[in-house]
Amino acid sequence: xxxxxxxxxxxxxxxxxxxxxxxxxxxxxxxxxxxxxxxxxxxxxxxxxxxxxxxxxxxxxxxxxxxxxxxxxxxxxxxxxxxxxxxxxxxxxxxxxxxxxx
Amino acid sequence: xxxxxxxxxxxxxxxxxxxxxxxxxxxxxxxxxxxxxxxxxxxxxxxxxxxxxxxxxxxxxxxxxxxxxxxxxxxxxxxxxxxxxxxxxxxxxxxxxxxxxxxxxxxxxxxxxxxxxxxxxxxxxxxxxxxxxxxxxxxxxxxxxxxxxxxxxxxxxxxxxxxxxxxxxxxxxxxxxxxxxxxxxxxxxxxxxxxxxxxxxxxxxxxxxxxxxxxxxxxxxxxxxxxxxxxxxxxxxxxxxxxxxxxxxxxxxxxxxxxxxxxxxxxxxxxxxxxxxxxxxxxxxxxxxxxxxxxxxxxxxxxxxxxxxxxxxxxxxxxxxxxxxxxxxxxxxxxxxx
Numbered sequence: 001x002x003x004x005x006x007x008x009x010x011x012x013x014x015x016x017x018x019x020x021x022x023x024x025x026x027x028x029x030x031x032x033x034x035x036x037x038x039x040x041x042x043x044x045x046x047x048x049x050x051x052x053x054x055x056x057x058x059x060x061x062x063x064x065x066x067x068x069x070x071x072x073x074x075x076x077x078x079x080x081x082x083x084x085x086x087x088x089x090x091x092x093x094x095x096x097x098x099x100x101x102x
Numbered sequence: 103x104x105x106x107x108x109x110x111x112x113x114x115x116x117x118x119x120x121x122x123x124x125x126x127x128x129x130x131x132x133x134x135x136x137x138x139x140x141x142x143x144x145x146x147x148x149x150x151x152x153x154x155x156x157x158x159x160x161x162x163x164x165x166x167x168x169x170x171x172x173x174x175x176x177x178x179x180x181x182x183x184x185x186x187x188x189x190x191x192x193x194x195x196x197x198x199x200x201x202x203x204x205x206x207x208x209x210x211x212x213x214x215x216x217x218x219x220x221x222x223x224x225x226x227x228x229x230x231x232x233x234x235x236x237x238x239x240x241x242x243x244x245x246x247x248x249x250x251x252x253x254x255x256x257x258x259x260x261x262x263x264x265x266x267x268x269x270x271x272x273x274x275x276x277x278x279x280x281x282x283x284x285x286x287x288x289x290x291x292x293x294x295x296x297x298x299x300x301x302x303x304x305x306x307x308x309x310x311x312x313x314x315x316x317x318x319x320x321x322x323x324x325x326x327x328x329x330x331x332x333x334x335x336x337x338x339x340x341x342x343x344x345x346x347x348x349x350x351x352x353x354x355x356x357x358x359x360x361x362x363x364x365x366x367x368x369x370x371x372x373x374x375x376x377x378x379x380x381x382x383x384x385x386x387x388x389x390x391x392x393x394x395x396x397x398x399x400x401x402x403x404x405x406x407x408x409x410x411x412x413x414x415x416x417x418x419x420x421x422x423x424x425x426x427x428x429x430x431x432x433x434x435x436x437x438x439x440x
Contacts, residue, residue, distance in 0.1 A: 072348035
């Protein structure tokens with residue numbers, strides 16, 4: 001499985017993904033600069049990403065915790081999500097996302 | 103006045119707090135410095151309500167409960183806390199001691215420094231907009247230090263948490279306040295929220311749905327804030343913009359102390375957890391060594407071993423006799439003294 005990540009300089013990278021990880025972990029473990037300060041417990045907003053619109057309907061809907069954490073993020077859009085809250089699965093093979101500014 | 107102690111601990115997170123205890127068992131006194139206004143570090147600031155499941159013997163404990171218990175456990179050793187300040191400078195004295203100077207000019211003399219600063223100190227998150235550095239601290243304020251300069255001015259406060267709402271409520275008494283947030287739901291305490299809604303109803307506060315898109319310097323001590331709500335763009339001319347987007351962690355002045363670093367982490371040995379500078383130790387999330395795991399329990403272990411080495415600096419002429427709290431009458435007396 002793969003996901004495509006566009007960093008803040010506009011560079012696109014294709015990353016190897018697996019079902020055991022969240023999107024944040026896949027991005028972080030590849031050495032891409034994503035802060036993820038709280039380590040993935042939805043207690044900060046430093047793993048904020050924009051999910052490519054065509055993949056949005058495949059994600060579980062955002063919950064209250066994540067929505068309120070997004071209040072600390074900048075430039076929140078309709079396709080904003082916290083990447084630590086999205087568990088990779090077969091359905092998401094090929095998913096495209098972009099890192100939000102920080 | 104210069105205060106004196108054996109060890110200065112930088113960081114009042116769980117590992118810094120447990121270090122007080124481990125050092126205390128060896129009769130070593132501590133002062134603890136933290137940039138936040140309360141002890142607990144990330145546990146108290148980022149996830150006070152979240153359960154932690156991997157503290158030995160605690161099946162589940164919240165970040166705040168862990169903090170409270172560690173404070174209680176450290177109490178018999180009478181630590182001195184210096185909160186809401188950051189260590190700015192350290193200086194090696196001829197006596198071999200360290201002089202530690204904080205951002206509010208407090209000076210403390212100590213034999214050892216223990217850095218237990220986690221991922222660094224918490225500082226307000228700044229706006230990720232380029233070319234606004236010259237406006238920060240001028241028209242853009244991430245914290246309110248002097249309320250009086252805001253009197254009678256036009257302010258745009260941004261955010262939906264406690265800081266944003268508390269300052270909206272407070273400053274609306276003396277300034278023209280607009281509060282902007284991306285949605286009309288707030289994370290702040292219900293009390294602050296209802297107060298703000300009441301003020302809005304009485305036209306003491308303007309509420310605006312939206313986010314910051316850009317900022318322009320109007321060169322007349324005012325700034326233009328370009329805001330966006332979905333596709334709708336609106337411009338605001340204000341004297342001050344106060345964005346409250348929570349806190350982030352930064353290594354800060356520690357980076358300039360000449361310690362061997364590895365990607366913003368401090369290299370230590372795994373016997374004493376001492377840094378490349380003798381009598382400066384680093385424990386918890388801020389250090390790195392082969393096999394390091396960023397766990398609170400690893401930090402606790404590191405604190406115990408660090409204390410053994412600190413003893414040699416604090417009592418160079420004394421022999422450290424290792425004693426258990428279960429058997430030592432002296433330790434028991436100390437631990438139950440309060």
